[in-house]
Amino acid sequence: MNNSVRFRFVIRATLILLAFVISESTAHAVPAFARKYQTSCQTCHIVFPKLNAFGEAFRLRGYRMPGETEEMVKQPPVSLGAPAYKKLWPQAVWPGEISSAVPLAVNVKMAAVNTSSVNDDGSVSRVRNDLQLPQEVNIFGAGTLGEHVSYFSEVTFGENADGSVAVELEHARIQFDSPFGPEDLFHFRVGKFAPNLVDGFQEMWIATNAGIDSLFDFNPIGVHGGTGLGADALSPNAIALPARIRGIEGYGIINHRAMWVAGLANGVTAPPGDTTGRFDGNNAKDVYARFDYKIGGMGLDGDTGGQPIPDKNWRDNSLRVGAFAYRGDASGIPFALETADGAQVIEDSHFMRTGFYASVFYQDLNVFGVYLRGTDALNTTDAATGALLHAIEPDYHAWFTQADYMIYPWLQASGRYETVTPADQAVQSIRIGTLNLSALVRANVKAMVEYQRDLRQGDNHSLNVLLRFAF
Amino acid sequence: MAIALFATRLLAGDGGPAGTITGRVRWAGSAADLSSFVIWVDDIEGRFVAPRQPAAMNQKGLRFVPHVLAIQVGTTVVFPNADPVWHNVFSISEAKRFNLGMFGRGTIRQMTFDKPGVVELLCNVHLEMDAYIVVVKNPYFAQTNSNGTYQIAGVPAGRHRLRCWHERLTFQEQDVDVPENGSVTVDFVAPK
Numbered sequence: 001m002n003n004s005v006r007f008r009f010v011i012r013a014t015l016i017l018l019a020f021v022i023s024e025s026t027a028h029a030v031p032a033f034a035r036k037y038q039t040s041c042q043t044c045h046i047v048f049p050k051l052n053a054f055g056e057a058f059r060l061r062g063y064r065m066p067g068e069t070e071e072m073v074k075q076p077p078v079s080l081g082a083p084a085y086k087k088l089w090p091q092a093v094w095p096g097e098i099s100s101a102v103p104l105a106v107n108v109k110m111a112a113v114n115t116s117s118v119n120d121d122g123s124v125s126r127v128r129n130d131l132q133l134p135q136e137v138n139i140f141g142a143g144t145l146g147e148h149v150s151y152f153s154e155v156t157f158g159e160n161a162d163g164s165v166a167v168e169l170e171h172a173r174i175q176f177d178s179p180f181g182p183e184d185l186f187h188f189r190v191g192k193f194a195p196n197l198v199d200g201f202q203e204m205w206i207a208t209n210a211g212i213d214s215l216f217d218f219n220p221i222g223v224h225g226g227t228g229l230g231a232d233a234l235s236p237n238a239i240a241l242p243a244r245i246r247g248i249e250g251y252g253i254i255n256h257r258a259m260w261v262a263g264l265a266n267g268v269t270a271p272p273g274d275t276t277g278r279f280d281g282n283n284a285k286d287v288y289a290r291f292d293y294k295i296g297g298m299g300l301d302g303d304t305g306g307q308p309i310p311d312k313n314w315r316d317n318s319l320r321v322g323a324f325a326y327r328g329d330a331s332g333i334p335f336a337l338e339t340a341d342g343a344q345v346i347e348d349s350h351f352m353r354t355g356f357y358a359s360v361f362y363q364d365l366n367v368f369g370v371y372l373r374g375t376d377a378l379n380t381t382d383a384a385t386g387a388l389l390h391a392i393e394p395d396y397h398a399w400f401t402q403a404d405y406m407i408y409p410w411l412q413a414s415g416r417y418e419t420v421t422p423a424d425q426a427v428q429s430i431r432i433g434t435l436n437l438s439a440l441v442r443a444n445v446k447a448m449v450e451y452q453r454d455l456r457q458g459d460n461h462s463l464n465v466l467l468r469f470a471f
Numbered sequence: 472m473a474i475a476l477f478a479t480r481l482l483a484g485d486g487g488p489a490g491t492i493t494g495r496v497r498w499a500g501s502a503a504d505l506s507s508f509v510i511w512v513d514d515i516e517g518r519f520v521a522p523r524q525p526a527a528m529n530q531k532g533l534r535f536v537p538h539v540l541a542i543q544v545g546t547t548v549v550f551p552n553a554d555p556v557w558h559n560v561f562s563i564s565e566a567k568r569f570n571l572g573m574f575g576r577g578t579i580r581q582m583t584f585d586k587p588g589v590v591e592l593l594c595n596v597h598l599e600m601d602a603y604i605v606v607v608k609n610p611y612f613a614q615t616n617s618n619g620t621y622q623i624a625g626v627p628a629g630r631h632r633l634r635c636w637h638e639r640l641t642f643q644e645q646d647v648d649v650p651e652n653g654s655v656t657v658d659f660v661a662p663k
Binding site for chain 1: 556
């Protein structure tokens with residue numbers, strides 16, 4: 001790939017980055033739980049959707065409070081069978097429950113968008129005060145179905161500039177909680193979901209509107225390895241680190257402090273134009289694993305060991321560290337590439353993403369980050385003849401660090417630095433800075449000002465004012 | 472409780488003729504919950520010995536139970552946490568500012584309320600939890616039951632000012648002539 005092609009890649013990727021800054025984020029505060037327990041959002045959230053330690057335990061326990069009692073549940077469930085039927089099984093259906101109220105919640109996001117972006121020809125395009133009212137609406141359904149079953153689903157409606165609506169089924173999963181063994185040692189989930197592989201730094205759990213594109217949106221496809229962001233433009237399922245998967249995952253909490261995760265996913269989806277109707281681009285599956293340990297603070301299952309907890313719901317003086325790995329197989333899935341030498345096809349026969357996660361909470365400050373290394377096995381062939389042109393195994397690495405600081409119980413400031421060093425050494429590393437100020441007007445109404453800037457190219461930046469509310 | 476109140480009044484030297492005030496509180500045009508009204512005789516001064524038996528404000532099911540507790544000034548209230556989660560109890564009310572800190576299941580903390588007034592309780596872990604302790608300066612008070620009825624016994628005979636409180640109301644007041652024996656009925660209608 002010559003320099004002009006690489007340059008165009010970088011610019012295009014940067015533009016795509018800014019587009020994602022504006023449009024891609026997901027809120028996961030679920031007012032259905034507030035109704036179920038008749039409790040404030042602040043019981044589980046710091047500034048929604050970011051979870052506090054109690055909220056993380058609630059989520060990991062399959063949407064059950066630590067030590068939950070019947071009195072805590074203000075919406076008694078509808079019984080689908082008396083408990084005594086458990087003794088009759090297998091001569092009867094095992095009894096279950098559903099919630100008495102329809103467990104739906106709605107999140108609305110509105111934005112006033114200001115962007116500046118550098119075009120291919122070097123000119124700068126600017127958008128001023130584009131009132132995207134609304135930008136998206138999410139409908140959630142979440143809850144428990146008796147003692148050992150829980151679920152989470154989300155449908156997102158995004159309005160396009162032409163007035164049409166894009167609909168995406170972002171989550172739909174069922175989970176079996178502690179079906180056997182000690183409590184919380186084993187949970188098992190099936191469906192489409194954000195994997196616990198990326199717990200703590202996927203967009204649904206962070207305070208900023210913009211996701212961490214350096215990890216989830218890097219495009220490793222390139223003649224010399226990846227050059228920039230915008231993986232979703234080439235594949236419906238990001239080939240970097242997946243923000244969501246279709247798959248099966250087991251996870252559990254060991255002795256209150258350790259978390260294990262192991263999963264199997266469909267992986268990269270079928271390319272555009274595929275007529276088979278398949279979800280998986282090939283017959284191979286991706287696999288992943290993660291292991292975390294938490295020192296101090298509340299246990300991952302909500303255990304406090306009888307020790308007093310801080311008097312502010314966001315405080316949880318602790319250190320949590322984790323290591324993760326994702327092995328993907330995109331063999332047989334073609335990625336088309338136009339080069340100066342003609343049309344080519346790149347196949348990523350297998351790839352690895354390995355990394356570390358750390359999060360420190362101290363009083364009103366939370367600093368967390370991830371380091372990730374990616375390796376791909378790229379085979380480039382001539383699109384016309386199919387002849388193998390070259391095969392490489394390039395590495396890239398990416399990391400970010402973010403600090404969230406509670407100024408008041410309703411006001412949080414965040415700052416993030418993220419960078420990707422592509423495998424193609426002719427391309428500069430990508431560096432992005434993000435600043436965010438979030439204010440809770442109410443527990444379920446949030447106003448944000450967020451500024452994001454390409455630290456390599458100052459004319460690539462955005463300043464957005466956002467309003468989110470959930471009910 | 473009734474014996475304690477009677478003894479209290481004796482110790483206070485209040486051995487004169489006394490009657491009973493009974494009545495009913497209702498919301499105008501509504502059948503909403505009637506059990507959270509507190510009615511007391513506001514103009515009887517004196518030194519009254521507080522009950523030795525503490526009153527209880529529980530934390531159970533992510534709620535304060537009861538939602539309204541009426542006590543005589545000088546009463547100690549215990550706060551047992553019966554939930555499997557940590558709670559905190561604090562108040563910024565003029566009548567009593569305090570913070571019991573965070574405490575877990577099975578722990579009981581306590582506070583003595585030494586000034587009359589209304590104390591609103593909050594929990595800084597569960598922002599939706601609230602309750603009221605109405606601290607009355609004498610033993611002549613009652614809290615309505617679920618039907619909205621109340622009874623205050625042993626009230627010294629004479630003309631008195633009766634006050635009615637609910638968290639959603641400003642105070643309502645009525646004058647009452649308490650007979651030397653027997654009872655008198657005073658009803659309140661709270662505006663919705």
